[in-house]
Amino acid sequence: MRDPAEDPTPSCPVWQTIREAFETAYNNDEIMFLADLLGLKVPPRKAERVQLVCEAILGTGLDGPRLERLWARLDDTQQAAVSETLHGSAGFFDRGAFAAKYGALPVWQGKEDRWGRPTGPSLLALFLVRGDRYSGSRTIPRDLATRLKGFVPCPRKEQLQTLSEPSSPGEGPVVLRETERAAQQELFGVLRLVDMGQVQISPATSRPSVKGVAAIVERLAGGDFYGPEDEPKNKYSQRIGPIRAFAWPLLVQAAGLARASGTRLALTPSGRKALSRPAPEVLREVWDAWLRNSSFDEFSRVDAIKGQSDRKRLTAVAGRRAVIDGVLRGCPPARWIEVDELSRHMQASGAVFEVARDLGRLYISDAHYGSLSYAGFGGWSILQGRYLLALLFEYAATLGLVDVAYTGPADARDDFRENWGVDELEFLSRYDGLSCFRINALGAFVLGLSAGYEAAAPSDSSSGLLRVLPNLDVVTSGQTFDHGDEAFLAAF
Numbered sequence: 001m002r003d004p005a006e007d008p009t010p011s012c013p014v015w016q017t018i019r020e021a022f023e024t025a026y027n028n029d030e031i032m033f034l035a036d037l038l039g040l041k042v043p044p045r046k047a048e049r050v051q052l053v054c055e056a057i058l059g060t061g062l063d064g065p066r067l068e069r070l071w072a073r074l075d076d077t078q079q080a081a082v083s084e085t086l087h088g089s090a091g092f093f094d095r096g097a098f099a100a101k102y103g104a105l106p107v108w109q110g111k112e113d114r115w116g117r118p119t120g121p122s123l124l125a126l127f128l129v130r131g132d133r134y135s136g137s138r139t140i141p142r143d144l145a146t147r148l149k150g151f152v153p154c155p156r157k158e159q160l161q162t163l164s165e166p167s168s169p170g171e172g173p174v175v176l177r178e179t180e181r182a183a184q185q186e187l188f189g190v191l192r193l194v195d196m197g198q199v200q201i202s203p204a205t206s207r208p209s210v211k212g213v214a215a216i217v218e219r220l221a222g223g224d225f226y227g228p229e230d231e232p233k234n235k236y237s238q239r240i241g242p243i244r245a246f247a248w249p250l251l252v253q254a255a256g257l258a259r260a261s262g263t264r265l266a267l268t269p270s271g272r273k274a275l276s277r278p279a280p281e282v283l284r285e286v287w288d289a290w291l292r293n294s295s296f297d298e299f300s301r302v303d304a305i306k307g308q309s310d311r312k313r314l315t316a317v318a319g320r321r322a323v324i325d326g327v328l329r330g331c332p333p334a335r336w337i338e339v340d341e342l343s344r345h346m347q348a349s350g351a352v353f354e355v356a357r358d359l360g361r362l363y364i365s366d367a368h369y370g371s372l373s374y375a376g377f378g379g380w381s382i383l384q385g386r387y388l389l390a391l392l393f394e395y396a397a398t399l400g401l402v403d404v405a406y407t408g409p410a411d412a413r414d415d416f417r418e419n420w421g422v423d424e425l426e427f428l429s430r431y432d433g434l435s436c437f438r439i440n441a442l443g444a445f446v447l448g449l450s451a452g453y454e455a456a457a458p459s460d461s462s463s464g465l466l467r468v469l470p471n472l473d474v475v476t477s478g479q480t481f482d483h484g485d486e487a488f489l490a491a492f
Helices: 018-025 028-037 046-058 066-073 076-087 095-102 142-148 180-195 210-217 244-254 269-274 279-292 317-328 339-349 384-396 441-446 483-490
Strands: 175-177 258-261 264-267 336-338 402-406 434-439 466-468 474-476
Touching (some): 018 046, 028 046, 046 066, 076 095, 076 142, 095 339, 180 269, 180 441, 210 244, 244 258, 244 264, 244 279, 279 317, 279 441, 317 339, 336 339, 384 434
Antiparallel strands (some): 336 434, 466 474
16 A cells, blocks of 8 residues: 555644644544553553654653654654654755655655564654645644654755766777867757758758758767667667757757758847857857747657657746756866766755646657556656757757766666666667766856856867968868868858
8 A cells, every 4th residue: 555655745733732733634543553652551542642742742751752762763764754754944854855865765665564564664664744634745734843843853964976987888989078168069060050051951840850960960979869770770670860960950949049941940130149259158049049949849859758749748948947057057177977866866955847738648659558647657857858858968968068978878868767668769868878978178168157168179189270371371281181171261
């Protein structure tokens, strides 16, 4: 039988007194069991039993206050649950945040009978009282909270764990992409392509067409995150598809640098000016514009999750982006962070958001059997986690804010394997292979973590490409320019 405390619904009345809470929220058998935990012989009437239990909790014995001795009988996780609820701003026990922070939930049930069934609540029920007999929410009555604040310490501070080097999620090779310089090159390259009328789009959705994507791929420094060699040879298998080449046309449109002109993109006056402006400043404006943009939802790129055609079923994208942007602004630059660790940290610190208003309409494979409304099917990792991956990998990395470490998406994550209808899926999203990211110098500038931007030193292979002769002619040294560098020079 499921413990009602597992219900994450935070609707919970504020009990003024512990007696009021026990009389309303617990039945007679539960009060008897709590009395037994306290070693009390209870009278027959419930009201008298409640009175006796309350006196035992709040009273003072021969060896001092009983409440402190009861607190000492709780295990470490139970004490942490009381501390988090007592000192937290929410006022109720947040199951998701607690599990993310401590890696486990407290024990709510007491002793088991000989068949392994719990016979009643644990001692924790004396401190955290549910909202009513059927509620899953837990809170601390105000008179009890007043007493507890005298000796219950504040919970440990939530901390984001970082790494000096990216971790390897599995046995496959890890690809490391430093995006800072590439994004600045690609910005000018894409704008020049738009100026030449070579970026084709769908007039209905403003998404890049197959030909538009192909034109942009040729201008990407080092190619897209995944190339043709990463695609399956079997035509029935899942295809990864473009990432940066897909994102660039949407980003320049969101920033007002380009607009649709029939089936192609055309530069706006702002786009023409951007060709002669410092790339970091333009990229910062593009990111800020993307945060406010409402014309495209990154979650729609999670192709395996169906039922997204009605946008009313999903929450506003600006709110989701604002939460993630705020969390990124609190991350230390130049340190690698596992995406799963960032996701855990967000839940533990209360930096949460919703993706869907109606989970019943979202599904995998089959609208009935694969509905995400079934218990365990539409959890944080499936919805919020995949949205986080999409925003980081396809947009933050494309704009050069974060360096990324990733593998192929196939079998990179198994958190969706318990869902119905996923047997033939190798991955839930094309972003599943992203394992770590690092806010680079450009990202620190864009996110406001540094006052200015100093370009990273070029690699040896890119130095000495230009020489200025005594007559002021500029000549090349015979080496090959990146496409982005060619586009930047062409602007002059």
